[in-house]
Every structure is written in C-alpha cells, then in structure tokens.
Amino acid sequence: MDKLKHLAPETDTVQGLHYADPQTGSIIPPVMPSTTFARDENYELISPSHSYGRDQNPTYLTAERILTRIEGGQAALLFSSGMAAAAAVVQSLKPGDHIVIPKVMYWGLRNWMMEFCAKWGIELDQFDLNDPDDLEDKVQPGRTALVWIESPCNPTWDVIDIETAAEVAHAAGARLAVDSTVATPVLTRPIEFGADLVMHSATKYLNGHGDVVAGALVTAKQDEFWEKICKVRAEAGAIPGSFEAWLLQRGMRTLYLRVRHACQSAMAIAAHFEGHPGLESVLYPGLESHPGHGVAAKQMQGGFGGMLSFCVKGGEKAALAMVGRCQVFIRATSLGGVESLIEHRYSIEGPTSPIPRNLVRLSVGAESVDDLIADLDQALG
Numbered sequence: 001m002d003k004l005k006h007l008a009p010e011t012d013t014v015q016g017l018h019y020a021d022p023q024t025g026s027i028i029p030p031v032m033p034s035t036t037f038a039r040d041e042n043y044e045l046i047s048p049s050h051s052y053g054r055d056q057n058p059t060y061l062t063a064e065r066i067l068t069r070i071e072g073g074q075a076a077l078l079f080s081s082g083m084a085a086a087a088a089v090v091q092s093l094k095p096g097d098h099i100v101i102p103k104v105m106y107w108g109l110r111n112w113m114m115e116f117c118a119k120w121g122i123e124l125d126q127f128d129l130n131d132p133d134d135l136e137d138k139v140q141p142g143r144t145a146l147v148w149i150e151s152p153c154n155p156t157w158d159v160i161d162i163e164t165a166a167e168v169a170h171a172a173g174a175r176l177a178v179d180s181t182v183a184t185p186v187l188t189r190p191i192e193f194g195a196d197l198v199m200h201s202a203t204k205y206l207n208g209h210g211d212v213v214a215g216a217l218v219t220a221k222q223d224e225f226w227e228k229i230c231k232v233r234a235e236a237g238a239i240p241g242s243f244e245a246w247l248l249q250r251g252m253r254t255l256y257l258r259v260r261h262a263c264q265s266a267m268a269i270a271a272h273f274e275g276h277p278g279l280e281s282v283l284y285p286g287l288e289s290h291p292g293h294g295v296a297a298k299q300m301q302g303g304f305g306g307m308l309s310f311c312v313k314g315g316e317k318a319a320l321a322m323v324g325r326c327q328v329f330i331r332a333t334s335l336g337g338v339e340s341l342i343e344h345r346y347s348i349e350g351p352t353s354p355i356p357r358n359l360v361r362l363s364v365g366a367e368s369v370d371d372l373i374a375d376l377d378q379a380l381g
C-alpha cells in the first residue's frame with residue numbers, strides 16, 4: 001500500500017484511489033442512501049463510525065479521500081454547497097474575532113460574510129489586492145482569527161500570493177483559508193504554500209458537469225478548529241445528498257483531463273484576442289501583460305486556469321450586445337463545466353458591484369477551441 005503514496009494525484013483521482021468493492025469487485029463505489037445504520041443484538045453499532053445519516057454517509061468517503069489526497073491535506077468534508085462550506089468556517093469563529101477578506105472575491109460569499117459577521121459580532125476588514133502591504137496593514141496581531149483569500153479572484157483573475165498571505169496570517173496568529181475553486185488542485189495546492197484550509201465550490205470544476213451543487217473543505221491539520229468545523233456540519237447539517245456525493249466522485253475522475261484542456265483553450269483564446277480592436281483588455285493570468293502573471297507562474301503549475309474576462313470597448317451596452325451575439329458560448333452564470341459559458345457579471349451582481357460594467361466573463365469548457373474562437377470573433381464583429 002505504501003507504493004500508492006507515490007502515484008501521481010491524477011492516477012489516484014482517475015481510479016478513485018484504486019477502488020474495488022471488497023465483496024463484489026465493483027470498481028465503482030455504491031450510492032448508499034441509508035439515513036440510519038443498524039446495531040447488533042448487544043446494541044453495538046455494526047460499523048462504529050456509522051449511526052445516523054446527517055453527516056455519517058459512507059457515499060461521501062470517496063470524494064473526501066480523493067480531495068484529501070490531491071490537496072495534500074489531512075482530512076476533507078463535503079457540504080451541500082460551496083457557500084455552506086465557507087459558512088461552516090466562519091461559523092466556527094467566535095463573536096469578537098476579526099477576519100480579513102479581499103475587496104474583490106466571489107460576490108455572493110463576500111455579501112454573506114459582511115452580513116453574517118455584523119450579526120454575529122465578528123469584525124471584518126477588506127484589503128486591496130493591488131496594494132502589496134494592505135493585507136499586513138489590515139491584520140491585527142493576536143486578534144485576527146482568519147484571513148480568507150481567493151486566487152485567481154473572480155472575475156478579474158487577480159492573483160494573490162498564497163505563500164506571502166500565509167506568512168502574514170501566521171505572523172499575526174491567524175489561520176489562512178483559500179477559496180481554490182478557480183485554480184483547482186490540478187494547478188495549485190494551497191496547503192503546500194502554507195494555507196490551513198482549502199475551500200471549493202465543488203459545483204464548479206470538481207464536479208465539472210453542471211449537474212451537482214456541492215462544496216468541500218480540506219484541512220492541513222486535524223486540529224481543534226477542524227473539530228469545530230466538523231461539529232458545525234454534523235449539527236447544522238449542510239450535507240450533500242447521497243446521489244450528489246456519488247455524482248461528484250464520478251465527475252472528479254476526469255478533473256485533471258478537463259482542467260488541463262480548459263487551460264490550453266483559455267490560453268489560446270486569451271492570446272488570440274489580446275489587442276483585438278473591439279476590446280479594452282483581456283484579463284487572464286497566463287498573459288505576460290497581466291499584473292498577476294509572475295505570482296501565477298510561481299503558484300499555478302501546468303496552466304493558468306480556464307477562466308478569463310474581456311473588457312469590451314463601448315461600455316456596458318457593447319458588452320451586452322457582444323454577449324447577445326454568441327452562438328456557441330452559452331449565456332449563463334457559473335463556471336468550471338465542460339460547456340463554455342459567457343456572462344455579463346455586472347448584470348448579475350447589481351449596483352453594489354465593484355466589477356467594470358463592460359466586463360464579460362468566460363468559462364472555457366471542452367468544446368473545439370476553434371469553434372470557441374470563431375464564435376467570439378463573430379460576436380465582437
């Protein structure tokens with residue numbers, strides 16, 4: 001078994017950790033929908049780790065074990081959504097704690113954190129990604145409990161140096177949590193750069209097929225804080241259904257193939273459209289012109305992700321008209337699936353959004369890249 005430790009993470013992912021059912025030899029794990037687990041005649045549980053299905057569902061184990069393995073952590077938990085996973089981290093803090101988050105990040109989570117922290121008595125500060133000293137200025141040594149970051153950041157794909165953020169957080173006695181939904185463990189393993197927790201919206205790349213809403217956390221250490229998070233999931237019950245957890249482990253088998261393909265196509269699209277007369281800019285960390293390129297090259301291995309944005313000349317109206325002309329890209333929110341999606345972020349986020357009104361976000365999928373480029377070319381006119 002020791003030899004397995006040396007296999008590449010994609011081998012373990014593709015094979016579901018070399019799964020074979022001990023009774024039948026089935027190479028695919030079963031869906032286990034049972035909500036409760038039986039006891040023997042002495043009233044002992046037949047399986048000591050399974051009593052009630054609120055959070056002891058054996059169907060979760062395959063995806064949790066693969067995630068633990070490929071993120072290089074000690075344990076993982078699945079949740080009913082990415083938001084539920086992030087919420088469990090914040091709910092494990094105490095009133096009076098202080099947290100620091102970036103000004104630009106997944107807007108739904110930023111909004112929730114701002115509202116929840118205000119009600120729960122947690123002080124929240126936001127740091128400016130473009131000021132290299134701002135995170136250090138915002139953390140309060142001895143008081144800050146959590147620094148939360150996302151990299152690359154939705155939807156400008158600014159890159160945060162995880163290693164530096166971990167040093168700043170740890171020097172202040174805080175934990176670092178990284179929303180790694182966009183980078184995926186294929187490209188970045190935040191724990192290797194010092195992160196304490198990694199969060200995923202498994203709805204996106206991990207599942208990859210647009211048919212499951214789920215979330216996940218991976219911890220570097222099974223410490224007291226992790227125990228609190230486990231308790232929040234067990235008691236508050238933000239768990240995925242058995243079938244969703246099963247679909248997730250199935251989707252994850254092709255994670256490496258899908259992400260690598262998306263990186264190649266996104267790079268080709270970014271390179272093709274950089275300098276296009278209809279665009280003010282192409283935002284993609286793989287381009288040397290992107291301010292985060294240097295840090296991205298250090299902390300993303302094998303590609304720069306499948307997400308990029310266009311800032312369209314002519315403002316919001318021109319951006320919406322361009323989106324309206326697309327025939328291959330599907331107009332829809334979300335990201336990380338095999339179907340390429342296009343969206344006008346400002347319309348989704350509304351008037352409080354810091355997102356430029358002419359920004360169009362692309363999630364590059366698994367279609368022929370020539371079709372995708374031709375579609376964007378004709379849409380830009």
Ligand SMILES: *Cc1c(COP(=O)(O)O)cnc(C)c1O
Binds near residue numbers: 083335
């Ligand atoms: C989608 C998303 C989330 C929220 O995840 P859900 O699964 O939709 O709850 C959080 N962070 C990022 C970066 C996302 O893209």
